[in-house]
Amino acid sequence: MDPQLFEHSTTGSLVTITGTDARAREYKHVAFQPYPLGSSEPALTGTTWRAVSEARGALGRLGQAGRQIPDPSLLRQPTLRAEAQSTSALEGTFAPLDDVLAADLAEPEARSASLREVLNYVEAAETAFASLDEGRPLSAVSLCEIHQVLVRGTPAETSDAGRIRRVQVAIGGHGGALHTARFVPPPPGVELEAAVRDLMDWVGSTSRALDPVVAAAMAHYQFETLHPFNDGNGRIGRLLVVLHLVASGALTHPLLTISPWFEHRRGEYQDRLRAVSSDGHWDGWIGFFATGLAESCHQTLRTVEDLLGVQAAYTDQIRAAGLTGGLVRDIADRLIGNPFVTATSVSGLTGKTPQAARNAILRLVEIGVLRERTRRSYARAYEAPDVLDILRRQSSPDRSAPDT
Template identity: 55%
Template sequence: MNYVSAATLAFDVIEQGRSLGTGLLESVHQVLVRGTDADTDQAGRIRTTQVAIGSSTGALEDARFVPMPPGIALDVAVQDLTQWMNRPSVSRDPIVAAAMAHYQFETLHPFNDGNGRIGRLLVVLQLMADDLITEPLLIVSPWFEARRTQYQDHLAEVSSSGAWDPWIQFFAEGVAASAVDIAERVDRMLAVQAAYVQILQVAGARGVIRDIADTLISDQVITIAMMSERFGKTPQAVAPAMQKLVDLGILSGPYGTYGRQYIADDVFLAVTAPPGRVPARDDPLQHDTGADPSRM
């Protein structure tokens, strides 16, 4: 939830036409670590202590990589990076630029914690700032996390030998695969939404039933109380509508200890299915996925 809040903050800044800067990075970090073990006096600040990456003991001599020490040089390097990222995109390829910026951010390792998550978020922010994408739908973390060893090896090779080409090719492959994955998910979600509309038309459903169905593209797990508050209806008015959606196969449930939660299984599956296993746009609806209440 912290990551969602931090990403939303950053996306809002970019969508308002404001530039990336050290202040934004620090704000994102502060939100990201809120309430965690990393929520210390270093939260929301460029680190003031030395860190070691890949050390089982925490000692510098055992580390796979030791980033720049804290101090003025690190502060200036982070500022230089954000200024370079804000340069007009006409003079550079946005994917190559994003790959280079991501490497530099992870090499600087400017925070005590959360650098990987912020660095991957920066990829999307930079592509938005460079007008390559207009909506923050791209998610690159799963692809890179699934190839963590290769990812770290490529970054290390750039640092040790200046091997930029293999890193940029690897990075571009990850962005492309992530974009295809997101496109497949969005296509499936839109197809499911269209199927819901057809089901409701055939059933002659209208009013709050249609209103609830329209929300499922963004909220796949809902409750009667949630829908009651959203549409200003009494729970007594919403409950039959929810049951009708269950009867039509659009929702399943109720689940949970108190039987309050309902799931739009087809949209939920489109969002959560592992890469490569997202149902195709024209696949039939699940209707009954046997959703496990224990996952709630």
């Protein structure tokens, strides 16, 4: 990390760090220690405030759509799994979206290491959402709980799993060398632990008086700059955005998928965050963040509308085919929440016999709602291609846009 970039920062200060790195090399360098967040919004240009206003409006439209869905929880799993797949890809852990969506059909021991790690994110997010539903505030303790679930069964499950890191880390360095790192977060210790507690206290109290989009952008910057865990900071930091918006009331249902937009702008995302530290350039970061939030809301809203449209089309297909019996309709209605089914999974969800479930699935295959995914007679699985196409588009927005 080049200390000269941060010498005149208005958002933090450089602190001297010494020690021995993972390769037993002694070092003496500097790290960046961010100042606590303030009680008011930074000075922003009119252009940025318009982007913030657009993001607030997009959040409102997404919330309104969520309220109009009879069972919004049905759409939570596919949107959450799309987010899990994309946010993990940002950190270098890749599992195909189809595998993430179909994970429940496979035995746990048959899952790849990457898939297990992505699914850890799903479990961690669900744990966090359930905590909010129970009225528990976001806190440093809840962040540690999220981290513990996120790294379970992975190489990052060390003695520091579920606790604030106790070692110095560097971001973007070669072989962990501090002098080549793009950024060096603050050193471990009581000051780092106190800074994380201060951030979460700010999220739960001071930020309530600020614009929710601006507050979410500020909290995300602070979290990523503190880099409180040995691993998983990017994923937890992006999850914190959605949790913060839900806790503040700006987002009524956690249906938002934000990582695909940022994934395709990884370089600018990193540069905007660093510019806040080096130059106090809140305006550029918040404008970028608000634009991404608005676009992510628009994409999620399109996905919700498309899924509901497919669900309505299935109803028409079933009616036109003259199919009777509630089980066929029940399966079709659930496909927007999980586009993969087996006779066993349908039987477990509905209480019907496996044979009745199999017969209903085959009726849906006959009219083109489902198609067979595997041809193993002992474990036949079926997929809804129309639903899959929509979810794939959600995880790959504006592919034609150049990465920056």
